[in-house]
Each structure stands twice: as C-alpha cells, then as structure tokens.
Amino acid sequence: MEFILALFVALFSGVTLHIPRPCLIAAGLAGMLGWGTVKISGYLQFPQVLGVFAGAVAVALAAEIFARIQKQPATVYVVSGILPLVPGSRAYAAMLSFIDGNFSTGISKATETFLIASYIAAGIAVVSIVTRYRKAGSCDYRK
Amino acid sequence: MSRRMGNNNTNPIAREVIKMTEHKDIVLLAIYAGEILLRNGAETYRVEDTINRICYYRGVDFAETFVTPTGLIVSVDNKESHPVTIIRKITRRETNLTKVSAVNAFSRRFVSGKISIDEGMAELKAIDRQDLGYSHVRVFLSGGVAAGAAAVLLGGSWDDFFPALLVAFVIRIVLSTITLFRFSLFLDAYVAGFTAAITGFLLIKLGWGQHLSEIITGALVPLFPGVALTNSIRDFITGDLQSGTVRGVEALLAAGALAGGVGIGLSIFVTFLEKVI
Numbered sequence: 001m002e003f004i005l006a007l008f009v010a011l012f013s014g015v016t017l018h019i020p021r022p023c024l025i026a027a028g029l030a031g032m033l034g035w036g037t038v039k040i041s042g043y044l045q046f047p048q049v050l051g052v053f054a055g056a057v058a059v060a061l062a063a064e065i066f067a068r069i070q071k072q073p074a075t076v077y078v079v080s081g082i083l084p085l086v087p088g089s090r091a092y093a094a095m096l097s098f099i100d101g102n103f104s105t106g107i108s109k110a111t112e113t114f115l116i117a118s119y120i121a122a123g124i125a126v127v128s129i130v131t132r133y134r135k136a137g138s139c140d141y142r143k
Numbered sequence: 144m145s146r147r148m149g150n151n152n153t154n155p156i157a158r159e160v161i162k163m164t165e166h167k168d169i170v171l172l173a174i175y176a177g178e179i180l181l182r183n184g185a186e187t188y189r190v191e192d193t194i195n196r197i198c199y200y201r202g203v204d205f206a207e208t209f210v211t212p213t214g215l216i217v218s219v220d221n222k223e224s225h226p227v228t229i230i231r232k233i234t235r236r237e238t239n240l241t242k243v244s245a246v247n248a249f250s251r252r253f254v255s256g257k258i259s260i261d262e263g264m265a266e267l268k269a270i271d272r273q274d275l276g277y278s279h280v281r282v283f284l285s286g287g288v289a290a291g292a293a294a295v296l297l298g299g300s301w302d303d304f305f306p307a308l309l310v311a312f313v314i315r316i317v318l319s320t321i322t323l324f325r326f327s328l329f330l331d332a333y334v335a336g337f338t339a340a341i342t343g344f345l346l347i348k349l350g351w352g353q354h355l356s357e358i359i360t361g362a363l364v365p366l367f368p369g370v371a372l373t374n375s376i377r378d379f380i381t382g383d384l385q386s387g388t389v390r391g392v393e394a395l396l397a398a399g400a401l402a403g404g405v406g407i408g409l410s411i412f413v414t415f416l417e418k419v420i
Contacts, residue, residue: 005296012289013365017184018239018276035296073247075186075377076240079369083289086367088360089297091398095406096356099413117372117398125376 006035006084014080023076026066030081034059038085049119055085056123064131074131078124087116166203166219166227168260172267173197174217174229177208179246179271181215183239186374188381190215193250200254212236212389238370241276286365287311294361299354303361306343306352310362313342328393329400332366336404339363344412359405368397 010031014024037058041051063077090113097106173194180190191208198206198219205220213233220226249270253263277285290311291304299307317338321331343352343359352358371394378387 002296005292008292009289009296009364012285012292015277015285016282016289016365017370018241018282020241020244023244071248072244073185073189073240075370075373076244078373079240082369082373083364083367084293084296086364086369088293088364088367089356091402092356092360092405095402095409099406099410121372121376124373125380128377128380 002039003032003036007032009084010080013083017079019076019080020072022070023066023072026062026070027077027080030059030062030066030077031084033062034081035084049115052085052087052116053119053123056082056120057127059085060124060127064127074128082120082124085116085120087113090116165260166221166224167229168264169198169201169203170217170219170227170229172260172263173206174215174231175264175267175271176246176250177210177215177217178231178233179267180243181210181212181233182236183242184237184370184374185243185246186377186381187212187383187386188377189243189247191383193246196254197250200256201260210383210386212386212393239276240370242270245270245275283312283315286315289365290362292361293364294354294357297357297360297364299357299361303352303354303358306346307358307361309346310339310342310358311365314338314362314366329396332397332400333404333407335366336363336401336406337408338404340405340408340412344409363401363405366401368394371397 007028011024011028014027019027034055038051038055041054042048046054059081060074060078063074063081066072066077067074090109094106094109094113097103097109176197177190177194180193187210190210194208194210194215194217195206198217203219204222207218209216214231215233216228216230218226218228246267249263249266252258258266287308291308294303294307295301314335318331318335321334339359339362343355343362346352346358347355371390375387375390375394378384378390
C-alpha cells in the first residue's frame with residue numbers, strides 16, 4: 001500500500017511541476033523505487049541516513065535509465081521522484097520544539113533534517129557524476 | 144535564409160552586412176531557446192549546451208555562452224565578420240518541465256538541419272506562448288491528491304488523507320492570489336507554510352483528521368523546492384559553481400521559509416487562540 005502511495009506522491013507532484021505527459025508513470029515508478037529502497041534499508045537495520053542515501057541513488061539511477069529510454073532530460077524524473085524521501089516530519093518536529101522552547105531538541109532535529117536533505121543531494125550527485133563523466137567525453141560538437 | 148544571397152553578392156560590404164544579419168538571427172534563435180529553458184527550470188549545463196549546439200551546427204566558427212540563473216550572454220564570431228553578442232535577462236521564473244522537454248526535442252531536430260531559422264523561431268514562439276503542460280484544474284487537483292498521499296505516507300492514518308487534500312487546496316488558492324502581486328518567492332513560501340499551519344489546526348479543532356503534523360507536512364511536500372535542489376547539484380557537478388551556489392541558497396531559503404511559516408502559524412495558535420477556542 002505504501003508503495004502505491006509513494007507512486008501517487010511522485011506522480012501527482014509531477015503534474016504540479018508540469019513534467020511531460022509520457023514521463024508521469026515513469027516518474028511515479030522512480031519515486032516508488034526510492035521509497036522501497038528506504039524501506040528495505042530500514043528492514044536491514046541500516047542507519048537512517050544511509051537508507052535515504054540509497055533511496056536517492058535508486059531514484060537517480062531509475063531516472064537516468066528512464067531518461068535514456070524516453071529521450072527526456074533526467075531531471076524530469078528526479079525532481080518528483082525524490083519528493084517521497086523529503087524529511088518533512090522531522091522539519092515539523094524541529095519547528096515544534098523551537099516553539100515549545102526546547103532549543104536543544106529543536107537544533108538536533110533540525111540538524112537531522114538538514115543531514116537527510118544533504119544525503120538526498122549526495123545520492124543524486126553520485127549518480128550524476130558517473131553519467132556526466134561519460135557525457136563529457138562523448139559530446140564533441142566543436143568543428 | 145540569406146546565406147545563398149550573401150554568397151552571390153559581389154559587394155564586400157553588403158556581403159558582410161548580410162553575413163552579420165544571418166549571424167544575428169542564429170544568435171537570437173539560440174538565445175531564445177536558452178531563455179525558454181532557463182525560465183522554465185532547466186539546469187545551466189543544458190542551457191549552455193543547447194545554445195552552443197544550435198550555434199555550431201549552423202556554421203558559426205566560434206560561440207561562447209555564459210549562463211546564470213538570472214540571465215544569459217551569448218557571443219558568436221566568424222572569421223569574416225564582426226562578433227555578435229546578445230545579453231538577455233531573466234526576471235520571471237516558473238517550473239514547467241514540459242517546455243524544457245519540448246525545447247530539448249526542438250534543438251535535436253534543429254541541429255539535424257531540416258528546419259530553417261524562421262521556422263525554428265516560429266516553433267520556439269509557439270512553445271513559449273502555448274500553455275504546454277497541464278491545465279490549472281488538473282494541477283490543482285493533483286496537488287491535492289499528492290498532498291493527501293504524502294500525509295498518509297509520512298505516517299498519518301487514512302483519516303488524514305482528505306484533510307491534507309483540503310489544506311493543499313487552500314494553500315493553492317491563497318498562493319494563486321498572492322502570486323498576482325509578484326512579491327517574492329520566499330514570501331510565497333512563508334505564506335504557504337502559514338496557511339498550512341492555520342488551516343490544518345482549524346480542521347483538527349473541527350474534529351476532522353487525526354494527526355496535525357502529518358496533515359501539515361503532507362500538504363507542504365509538493366511545494367518542496369526539489370527543482371532548485373536538483374539543478375543546484377547538477378550545476379555544481381558540471382562546474383557551474385555560481386549557478387550551483389545561487390540555486391542551492393534558493394532551495395535552502397525556500398525550504399526554510401516553508402518551515403518558518405509553519406512555525407509562525409503554530410506559535411500564534413499555541414499562544415493566543417488555544418485559550419479562546
């Protein structure tokens with residue numbers, strides 16, 4: 001059930017970002033895959049940040065594959081695919097702690113949020129580095 | 144369009160003028176394509192690459208492009224004529240990846256050489272003016288469904304689906320009124336967070352929905368600045384450090400503004416209205 005929810009989150013957020021119509025399902029699948037990877041990492045008792053990192057890598061990898069198949073920019077799939085991974089609940093908890101005056105809890109939650117967000121970024125970065133590297137070599141349009 | 148005429152013309156000055164106007168046409172086309180890409184949320188590398196490709200494949204000897212999130216500079220030069228440089232500033236930005244994809248497909252077709260410059264310009268204008276993508280109603284409804292699904296996914300129960308959907312609708316209505324005034328990106332995010340907190344709290348008080356935190360965060364997930372984050376990373380990797388920094392800061396500020404708006408909304412409720420209701 002959660003997988004379908006993740007697919008819905010990615011797919012319908014994709015509509016709000018105006019991603020091209022043929023890519024919608026693929027973007028949803030990328031989101032589902034990312035969420036699934038996070039879940040599996042959770043069952044394997046990985047540290048949480050590692051799970052999110054793996055999830056982001058899964059999303060970015062799926063995006064690159066879909067991009068090759070459908071001849072679309074990979075960004076299209078990544079932007080909506082990462083949305084199920086966004087650490088919204090933690091940011092909310094951090095905000096709530098600040099309002100209550102529990103600054104130490106708030107800071108630790110906020111740091112956790114920031115760390116998870118940067119691990120999402122790192123996951124996308126790793127995959128992009130590998131694919132861009134190949135592209136830089138093959139793209140020679142100067143006469 | 145004027146290339147053949149230019150070759151037949153024996154007057155060297157007239158020839159140079161024709162050569163230059165043709166150059167200018169190519170640059171105008173290339174920079175227009177780049178402008179559409181940049182305005183609708185493409186990464187810097189894609190914009191520069193598209194412009195360079197269009198210029199080089201249409202017989203320009205030298206082309207250099209400099210793209211930042213707020214503007215582009217394109218300069219082309221040929222051995223026989225003067226250089227042509229055009230600067231274009233970007234003031235309005237939105238996210239429409241369908242247009243990015245359309246321009247991407249267009250540039251692939253254009254460099255294969257089957258489209259003339261005039262036809263290309265007309266096609267780009269069509270992409271720019273048309274409402275490519277989805278209708279407002281669809282965006283509105285999908286934003287709601289995405290918010291509801293996110294609320295349940297983040298750990299809420301199914302009772303939170305429709306409250307989150309409603310909160311997302313309210314946010315979209317408020318945002319669409321606010322964007323008419325063109326304040327700034329960050330004020331919009333603040334207001335979105337604030338609205339989410341207030342409507343979420345009211346719904347809970349009215350006895351609809353169970354988990355306030357999931358309703359609020361779920362409603363805000365589709366507004367997460369994912370495009371800015373992704374583009375920032377890609378810009379850093381391709382070495383566009385300025386664009387990468389700018390977009391990273393944009394993502395950080397937008398996300399911070401969302402959280403800040405929620406914080407203000409909640410604290411108002413906690414301090415004042417809690418006692419009244």
